[in-house]
Amino acid sequence: MKILDQELEASSTISYAGLIEKIEILRSTLRWASRLERPDIEKLLRQAGALRDEVMQLSHKERFVKAAAAEPTRAALSRRQRRQGLIERSFVFEGAFGENPKLLEALEIAEKAAPTGLPVLIDGESGTGKELMAKVVHANGDRADRPFISVNCGAIPENLLESELFGHRRGSFTGASTDRKGKFESAHTGTIFLDEIGELPLTGQVKLLRVLEAHEIQRVGSDELIAVDARVVAATNRNLRRLCEEGKFREDLFYRLSVIHLSLPPLRERRDEIPLLFQFIGDEAAEALKRRPIEMTRRLRAFLLDYAYPGNIRELRNIIYRLSCLAGQTADVEHLPADIRPAPPVRGAATAAPDGDDKAVGAAAFSEAKRVASDQAEREFLERGLQEVGGVVTELARRCDMNRSHLQSLLKKHGIRSKDSRHANASRRDELA
Numbered sequence: 472m473k474i475l476d477q478e479l480e481a482s483s484t485i486s487y488a489g490l491i492e493k494i495e496i497l498r499s500t501l502r503w504a505s506r507l508e509r510p511d512i513e514k515l516l517r518q519a520g521a522l523r524d525e526v527m528q529l530s531h532k533e534r535f536v537k538a539a540a541a542e543p544t545r546a547a548l549s550r551r552q553r554r555q556g557l558i559e560r561s562f563v564f565e566g567a568f569g570e571n572p573k574l575l576e577a578l579e580i581a582e583k584a585a586p587t588g589l590p591v592l593i594d595g596e597s598g599t600g601k602e603l604m605a606k607v608v609h610a611n612g613d614r615a616d617r618p619f620i621s622v623n624c625g626a627i628p629e630n631l632l633e634s635e636l637f638g639h640r641r642g643s644f645t646g647a648s649t650d651r652k653g654k655f656e657s658a659h660t661g662t663i664f665l666d667e668i669g670e671l672p673l674t675g676q677v678k679l680l681r682v683l684e685a686h687e688i689q690r691v692g693s694d695e696l697i698a699v700d701a702r703v704v705a706a707t708n709r710n711l712r713r714l715c716e717e718g719k720f721r722e723d724l725f726y727r728l729s730v731i732h733l734s735l736p737p738l739r740e741r742r743d744e745i746p747l748l749f750q751f752i753g754d755e756a757a758e759a760l761k762r763r764p765i766e767m768t769r770r771l772r773a774f775l776l777d778y779a780y781p782g783n784i785r786e787l788r789n790i791i792y793r794l795s796c797l798a799g800q801t802a803d804v805e806h807l808p809a810d811i812r813p814a815p816p817v818r819g820a821a822t823a824a825p826d827g828d829d830k831a832v833g834a835a836a837f838s839e840a841k842r843v844a845s846d847q848a849e850r851e852f853l854e855r856g857l858q859e860v861g862g863v864v865t866e867l868a869r870r871c872d873m874n875r876s877h878l879q880s881l882l883k884k885h886g887i888r889s890k891d892s893r894h895a896n897a898s899r900r901d902e903l904a
């Protein structure tokens with residue numbers, strides 16, 4: 472039997488009809504196969520992998536179109552047209568979402584730079600999407616199906632740097648028990664992503680510069696020169712110009728790396744996009760966690776719209792995934808990570824320590840205020856939780872990772888009636904059984 476020679480490569484325009492056709496080709500290949508040898512199986516697996524990637528891309532694209540269609544405003548129109556232009560030109564976003572002019576500018580530069588093979592330097596604060604943008608550059612160029620090798624320059628000890636980047640020969644240093652390829656060789660014909668380039672020590676900078684100039688490397692302990700053709704994309708959250716002025720980064724390397732320079736805006740400079748990001752990432756999280764997208768209470772939404780996001784999109788993304796995992800249908804502030812959660816309003820405190828009372832600021836008044844606030848937060852949490860699980864105590868106990876009978880006693884303390892309490896006798900029989 473013959474497996475199709477033509478690989479199922481990602482076509483420039485993906486459509487459901489195109490995907491179904493490719494699935495049919497795979498099915499008929501399998502249907503007519505009298506026997507499959509290992510290379511045939513490998514080929515079929517590669518074809519199935521390519522199909523899966525296309526489905527993922529289509530789903531990202533759909534999510535983007537859906538989210539972008541929501542809440543259109545007049546001012547957003549030209550941004551939307553720019554984004555639409557990228558979509559129509561079959562730009563691969565790799566999940567990068569947003570219409571902020573600075574982000575669009577970065578995407579448009581990436582689009583132009585991608586096919587050229589020129590070095591690209593990406594800067595931006597932590598979590599602004601530098602690695603994602605490096606993948607965008609890779610995915611839109613003609614090396615898209617070649618390796619994308621990521622190196623964190625800040626995480627490699629200085630004495631291992633050369634071996635990590637360029638490889639080594641067996642016996643060249645203690646511990647080098649076999650010949651080993653470096654990252655540059657692995658990235659041959661593809662892209663090498665030099666993350667946290669600002670952390671590269673000066674000795675490493677000299678060696679990197681030589682490779683960028685000569686396009687060849689030498690493994691540690693070897694005289695042989697090996698030609699490498701790796702497209703370089705570097706990223707940093709530091710100000711490389713300033714590092715150059717301070718003598719900590721070589722200026723010649725800076726100019727070599729930054730032929731194309733992309734800057735990613737922090738989330739606080741694109742706050743208008745936060746609602747769209749909620750929707751986009753919320754849908755993505757729902758898909759990943761196989762659940763319905765969460766809704767947010769007004770209180771939570773107001774908090775998140777106002778929050779500073781020092782960790783930028785990564786932090787926003789993590790928060791949305793956390794909410795999607797922990798909340799039932801509706802998420803509220805108590806589902807936020809404890810270190811950013813706003814303090815609950817101390818409504819009952821006024822009753823506990825009325826104005827004008829001499830003891831209002833005394834130790835007893837303080838602990839009473841804390842008790843009242845804690846009771847109130849507990850009651851609100853239980854009421855909302857019970858509502859979200861349709862009144863089923865067992866389910867709420869499971870979600871809160873709490874003993875069921877302890878939860879029952881808390882509900883009793885607050886006088887909250889659950890579905891189970893209406894069938895108290897039956898549940899007691901269950902517990903005894």
Ligand SMILES: Nc1ncnc2c1ncn2[C@@H]1O[C@H](COP(=O)(O)OP(=O)(O)OP(=O)(O)O)[C@@H](O)[C@H]1O
Pocket residue numbers: 566567568569595596597598599600601602603604708784785788
């Ligand atoms: N425009 C965007 N749209 C959707 N998701 C994004 C966007 N930008 C970044 N993300 C997501 O945010 C997270 C952080 O992105 P990434 O790792 O690329 O940031 P980074 O700038 O490299 O961060 P660091 O400096 O900490 O390494 C990832 O999950 C990424 O998918």
Ligand SMILES: [Mg+2]
Pocket residue numbers: 601602666
């Ligand atoms: Mg990164």
